[in-house]
Amino acid sequence: MSSNKDTIVEDAGSFRDPSGRVVYAEGGVWRLVDSKTLGLMRRLEASGLLRDLADEGLIVGTRIVEPSDPWHGRLLARYPGAQGVLRHDRIPFISYPYEWSPAMLAAAASATLRLQGRLLEHGLSLKDASAYNIQFQNARPVLIDIPSIAEADRLDIWPAYGQFCRMFLFPLMLYQHRKADYRGFFLTDLDGVSVETAGRMLGSLQIWRPSLWIDVSLQNLLQKQGEKAGTPVSGKPPSGSVGNPAVQQMNLNRLAGIIRRLSNEPRRRSAWSHYMATRSYDAAEGAVKAEFIGRFLKTHRPRRVLDLGCNTGEYSLMAAESGAGVVALDLDADCVDALYRKATADKRSVLPLWMRVDNPSPAIGFRNLERKSFLERVRSDGVFALALIHHLLVTSRIPLDAIAGMLCSLTVDWCVVEYVAREDPMFQRLLAWREDLYGTYSEPAFEAAFNRYFELVEKQSIIDGRRTLYLYRRKK
Template sequence: MRTSQPERDAGSYRDPSGFVFRYDNGIYRAVADDHWPIVEKLLNSPLWQNLETSGWVISTEIVPTADPVHRRLRDHHPEYHHFLRHRPLERISYPYEWSFSMLADAALLHLRLQRKLLEQNFSLKDASAFNVQFSNAQPIFVDVLSLARPTRMDIWPAYGQFCRMFLYPLLAYLTRRLTPRQLFLGSLDGLTAKEAYYIIGPLRSLAPTYFLDVFLQYLIEKSITPDKVRSLRKRVAVSRGDARAQILNLARLERKVLRLKKKWNPSSSWQSYQKKCTYSDDGRIAKADFVQRVLAAEKPQTVLDLGCNTGHYSRIAAGTGASVLAVDTDHDCIEVLYREASQEKLPILPLLVDIANPTPGVGFRNQERRAFLERATSECVLALALLHHLLVAARLSLASIRDLLADLTKKMLIIEYVDRKDPMFQTLLALRDDLYGDLTRDLFIATFSERFEVIEEYPIPDTQRCLYHLRKR
């Protein structure tokens, strides 16, 4: 979407060094004069070029003063003299929508990036999980203004925030199965040492795995006072120290995160899905062929796969050249799909989202982090084996489901109609035989035809199901 006026990102207001905004279909960042020398030196260094090439940081260029865009930006922001242009990302996600390994990989990126920066006398001044996005299932650091000259070389001032935003949530998931969604939606700043201490347990926190990063940090946090904070700041500013101590600590944290990542194995529940579903071999093949044929013919650039499960149809969509946003309520499905997409570098972003209760706008004025529905619109939506779940489990009406899908797609919808007689539908109904007695294929077509045009209807062999290719009116 082209914007004639700069549109400031609602979540970019905390850093006095600058802010992010959208202008003329591009993503820009204004940089304050006092921070510009550091940014300019970094972006012109071989280090930054290597980081960009490796995919660790967002591609960024300085807007030249001779560029007409620079003049227009100055007209809108006369108090700023320096601007950066970033490569736009197809999708934006937040830590509370990530799986365990996504959060772990974002943590590892921070640690490895900090070690690289130290080699050239730079440092990350903070360690927020919100400074990371994902591109082709790979974590990428996006906050250029978080890079600065280190106040000291022997310690990392962002260590405490790293624990709150990464280490403690990872430990909470392993010990109590608390997902990033449960943790970060309650607090955008992550977990405090005290919260981690009580989640893990006082006795367990004495174990070697937790002692240094949880128990000792809890004691420090418990005993801290304003006078001690002021005294500590003075002492920190006295000496820059030697980087070897910090490098050793970063290496220790990296080993710890890697061990935590290896400890987590998804349950086998996701693996049984194909066995439990009602398709015969012919039906399963026919369904996949239909989806592939329609996508190959229509060639949507972006696809939203709702209820993606193990990602079979997300892979088909990616194979036709689409950038895919794949969502599901099952953490292990998203975890497995992310691991596979990351390893194969597929253009798939798996997220943990309940489409019947999607992520709301959160943070300051509920605008700091945008709602999922604002970020999810795509040229094509896949709603396969989803309709009966929304009808029965979420108790949504057929019309409300239609309107939701119409709002999410820009052009087309591939949806699977599931008849009430279908075994999976009957399983969901359980003791509620009184529900949806009037549901028929004709009612489905009549309801969806108010917002969509039926392009093709395809009954799936050996089932009570039918696939529809619909075009948005």
């Protein structure tokens, strides 16, 4: 019987690409490649471009595994159709485009365009532009699908342009111009937003905005004409003349400008993005809360922290500053955008995700195995549930025991949770226009629910008994 050290686990999301299956073994990420991909990778490694692109933060760190490495022979024996092996740096947490806020999706789009521009300088190209080829490494978007780098058939046309539009440009256009939540499109179609859907939803805006005319109306028209003629647009340009790379670079620059404007155009800020300024306690009480969190981080040093209902990320950033890798969730896109920009500027290991705590991402794709559910992917040493419980209880109508059980399932060790009494103004605001079903809700009831799953380590009142912080340890 093999040991865990020898176990090889296949990544269910890479089976579609015969030239780049991904497996996990011995704590590493390995990719089985064909001879064509291996030959190109050797050229990129010899020229220094493979290292340069990784140093520039455009691709995940990648090296060729030589035959002298025992895993080279072991993996090729297991997968005889492969001709070579690559090893990638591990991404701390795998996330998907239906979990990214608009600023994150725009950052992934910009990174894709920058990488395509760099490849173009060397006669290379991304043969596809799927958002699933991008992952965030310490708040920085990087390409992980290295076999999508290929020799360019044409230098004047980017064959992945149509997919780039479906995966990045159209979702951002719909969000900015129509306030459409693009996450549902990604959940129902792994190829993003079709040009037909984009054209239908953008409607008359296409007449007045040149960028929409070029990328939506014209592309939609050409596709319809191709389908009518029985030759649908494939997105792959005919090979032959190499073409002028300056033409493609102009288009890449144009697309980059559109993405930049879509990301920077002002929107009405949500109420939750101002929560830290309107919360129901003053600066002194906030300092007590921060001191409690800071003491926990300094004493117990969790390596992985999950911050639920993170808002703009004050405590996520504290955890990252202490050395923890942080995944932070909030249902408000503006809050996630703000935290992402702060984490990027400060170079903090925080991955904010646009997601409801009470309805996390499901498993999707072929046989529901291709993209794992959030709960399958996440595991933390410490979970934060600060100013959250009353929202789950009142707004989502989740019982206390179920909330405590959920938090227990998300951590292997610590839980920092905030109790908010019925008398608190924020609790009363949530109760407005709702039936009061919470007559039994009290601090003793709260403690009884959590004591089923956790052992109490410390508690501290921060607002005259209306709010209390608890540090719990999961029962073994």
